[in-house]
Amino acid sequence: MRVIVPFDARGPKTRLSTLLDYDDRNEFARAMLRDVVSVVQDTGRDPLVLSSAPIEFENCPVLVDERSLSRAVNERLRAASSAVAVVMADLPLITDAALERLLTREEDVVLARGIGGGTNALVSRTTDFAVDYHGTSYLDHRSTALEIGATLAEIDSYRLAVDIDEPDDLVEVLLHGESRATQWLRDRGFRLASGTGRTTVRRTDVTHEPSQ
Amino acid sequence: MRVIVPFDARGPKTRLSTLLDYDDRNEFARAMLRDVVSVVQDTGRDPLVLSSAPIEFENCPVLVDERSLSRAVNERLRAASSAVAVVMADLPLITDAALERLLTREEDVVLARGIGGGTNALVSRTTDFAVDYHGTSYLDHRSTALEIGATLAEIDSYRLAVDIDEPDDLVEVLLHGESRATQWLRDRGFRLASGTGRTTVRRTDVTHEPSQ
Secondary structure, X not given: XXXXXXXXXXXOOHHHOOOOOHHHHHXXXXXXXXXXXXXXXXXXXXXXXXXXXXXXXXXXXXXXXXXXXXXXXHHHHHHOOOOXXXXXXXXXXXXHHHHHHHHOOOOOEEEEXXXXXXXXXXXXXXXXXXXXXXXXXXXXXXXXXXXXXXXXXXXXXXXXXXXXXXXXXXXXXXXXXXXXXXXXXXXXXXXXXXXXXXXEEEEOOOOOOOOO | OEEEEEEOOOOOOHHXXXXXXXXXXHHHHXXXXXXXXXXXXXXXXXXXXXEOOOOOOOOOOEEEOOOOHHHHHHHHHHHOOOOEEEEOOOOOOOOHHHXXXXXOOOOOEEEEEOOOOOEEEEEEOOOOOOOOOOOOHHHHHHHHHHHOOOOEEEEOOHHHHOOOOOOOHHHHHHHHOOOHHXXXXXXXXXXXXXXXXXXXXXXXXXXXXXXX
């Protein structure tokens, strides 16, 4: 199965700018992209990175499409002759098992929600289905599936629900991640900080720490 | 299987105080408790509410234990002669299917993580296992299971991961909930608000809206 991994190569992850500067955000976004592409390959599927601008990436094919995310994805869905998956590039907690749960369902449309209302991963087996990633896209995608008469499955996965947009999301990466993005954060000095309320992240001085 | 549902009856959900006053927080916490107890009963298990103070609750047995959460739960785990589950009372997105995934595993210890590092639900089949809900309890519980030589399963569930502590958590309830707690929020005028970034909640004037 073809698995499209959309990637925002133009100033990604701006909501992390309180913690990471421009270059760091680019590096971190690419570490997450490599994590997602690796997991797709581990499950035996073919990833295709759909990038909003040219990038250097050697792990799998890259297609550059400068239009909006929804337009770029919809063109691929319309042109598909078989099932297509779309998995976001900012899911560093994704595992083979979580992705398999999505990819092995047989319904026409399979959706995995993101925290905050997004659609972090989906499978479409019908050219009638189209995406619109604006706003609370999960509810819209569910409605669309029902309107076109498609069978629908919803995947209940924490690992697919955690996309990385806000500083608090880094807590989840440090708690439950084991891949490149987690290691990248640790190397940059990010640590869990417990106090009253939920756990947060803090950044320590890593000047004298050896890179692991 | 006995399913313990710990409930903080003394000033619950203080981190929602920017949105809800004391009486509202109490009502909302009880709506969530009823949701969780109902789902436990729907799966054919026996819920026992373990409350930190006396409460009026007619849906299932209530045991009052004024000690800390961890001490109260550990006493029940030690005294158990068979498998015991502990499911938090602030999981309004819980469904039969999500709970079944937890309860039907056969490992000695089964854990479901909460966002921010907590342990939102667990099953223990060994009296050697003990809880400590302080801090990032999920990692501690996983370590404890390994230290005592227990077999361990980790449940990857969004619906079990979303506990309700912070205002942003209400977004998830409005997006994906269908139960008493969701209806309670809607009746109080809470609505989804989309803008730049993630979806948030806003509260509308419900003075002239009929209660549904």
